[in-house]
Amino acid sequence: MAKAVSDSAQMIARMAPVLDSQDYCFCHVADDHKFHAASVLATFREEEGLTLVLPLAQAQAAGLAGPAFRRITLQVHSALEGVGLTAAVAGALAEGGIACNVVAAFYHDHIFVPSAQARDALSILQRLSAAARR
Template sequence: MPGESELATLLRDLKPMLAEEEHGFVTIPIGSGWPQGLVPVATFAETEGASVIALSSILDGIGLEYEEGWAKITIGATSALSAVGLTAKIAAALAETGISANIVAAYHHDHVFVPWARRDEAMAVLENLSKVQE
């Protein structure tokens, strides 16, 4: 399914959506096996092992230590994989307010993980970024 590639349209149609539950990042070492009960939101194979993003409640439940809590904000606009500049604009807008942004580009949508404590502020920044384009 092709997505939108025009940056102005993507920004106008940003529609950020905040997930209700906290997420965490963990690494599963190579060769250690997948912990029973782990339900990833996203994974990526790295030299150090499998990087996994999952709900903090699941990570707590199976006893995995994870990086501090993160909020997942899904970008509602469907961007083409070849679209240029969307994640850069998102990251820059959040950086201006000192908010860390870990961006995962998936096939249909981009997902921005921001510190849990700053999730409402991040949503306001992204909603404002969209309004500037109207």
């Protein structure tokens, strides 16, 4: 894997967003809830309990369904200490009237947007990246 990019302009120019075809759901469960870990995309522990990001179909099957989101993965290996990528992405999507939930993982940032607006969100991010490459 290439070295992590920390320069704001380079992170934006090289983000190469990719839209996941699957719908996901953010769910809340009690800390002691037993859920098959292999089906969980992400977790975050809060004071109120555990947040799970699950494939929507699995969330529905478990009675945990909520709004449907699609994931856009930014392919750039962004540095965890990099400044500006999240702000640029969230700002561009906000200008387009699109809500986003950002999850930063070790290699990539993952942007969750309402499923109905996913293609518009992808287009916005592609334009943002193209503008940064000029």
